[in-house]
Amino acid sequence: DGVITISNVKKLFNTKSGTLTAVDDVNLQINEGEIFGVIGYSGAGKSTLIRMLNGLESPTSGMVDVNGKVISNSKGSDLRRARQKISMIFQHFNLLWSRTVRENISFPLEIAGVGKRERDKRVDELIELVGLDGRGDAYPSQLSGGQKQRVGIARALANEPEVLLCDEATSALDPQTTDAILELLVDINKRMGLTIVLITHEMHVIRKICHRVAVMEEGRVVELGDVLDVFKQP
Ligand code: ADP
Ligand code: ADP
Numbered sequence: 151d152g153v154i155t156i157s158n159v160k161k162l163f164n165t166k167s168g169t170l171t172a173v174d175d176v177n178l179q180i181n182e183g184e185i186f187g188v189i190g191y192s193g194a195g196k197s198t199l200i201r202m203l204n205g206l207e208s209p210t211s212g213m214v215d216v217n218g219k220v221i222s223n224s225k226g227s228d229l230r231r232a233r234q235k236i237s238m239i240f241q242h243f244n245l246l247w248s249r250t251v252r253e254n255i256s257f258p259l260e261i262a263g264v265g266k267r268e269r270d271k272r273v274d275e276l277i278e279l280v281g282l283d284g285r286g287d288a289y290p291s292q293l294s295g296g297q298k299q300r301v302g303i304a305r306a307l308a309n310e311p312e313v314l315l316c317d318e319a320t321s322a323l324d325p326q327t328t329d330a331i332l333e334l335l336v337d338i339n340k341r342m343g344l345t346i347v348l349i350t351h352e353m354h355v356i357r358k359i360c361h362r363v364a365v366m367e368e369g370r371v372v373e374l375g376d377v378l379d380v381f382k383q384p
């Protein structure tokens with residue numbers, strides 16, 4: 151589970167100055183339990199690519215398959231079913247600012263129809279897992295950036311996903327906080343065996359936690375392999 155297949159995926163955008171190719175014929179297979187990084191400069195197509203993995207964008211052509219379910223061009227209840235086991239965390243955390251830490255983490259469980267008693271139990275476990283003990287009743291505005299991302303991670307894990315997508319998840323954080331969050335992601339990957347796909351413009355992030363990496367330039371994957379091979383030190 152948690153296997154991702156990206157086949158001949160292209161994404162074009164129509165802009166005022168013509169058609170722009172954001173993702174240009176990408177083929178990737180991401181394995182179960184792997185921490186897979188996509189690195190590239192701004193505008194390389196990373197964000198568009200990762201958004202196609204959970205149906206936030208649809209490819210213009212090609213196919214995205216996660217856990218044997220086709221994500222690309224699915225809609226409505228088909229898409230909801232296909233993305234049930236896929237979660238995402240974001241650069242700016244995307245928390246609900248008028249709700250507490252507990253309420254933020256509980257939110258996906260409420261949507262999934264999980265009963266109150268079970269929700270409370272899950273939220274307690276998640277708060278402990280991400281190291282937010284004692285902060286459950288705080289509001290996001292009372293938390294540091296690293297703590298906000300811990301809430302984002304706990305919320306993303308609430309429905310026991312098989313795939314966690316990370317969209318520049320440490321780019322708004324200072325280096326020390328970045329390292330702590332990356333260590334948490336490694337810990338979660340080991341404990342739960344879930345597949346992690348992250349996009350970043352920072353080499354350090356890739357080197358620290360990824361098993362394999364794809365380098366993107368102008369919508370294309372220009373290098374792919376084990377991190378140690380792709381970023382060999384001279
Ligand atoms: P990255 O995440 O690597 O910075 P993006 O995927 O955000 O790259 O963007 C790739 C290219 O697609 C850029 O040229 C960007 O301007 C363009 N792009 C992204 N989203 C849209 C959109 N919704 N409409 C038009 N162009 C877009
Ligand atoms: P970052 O969290 O990376 O500093 P954001 O733009 O996400 O950048 O948020 C900056 C701050 O503004 C947050 O810490 C939060 O307190 C506040 N904030 C962001 N979005 C909202 C919102 N929709 N409603 C209320 N406050 C918000």
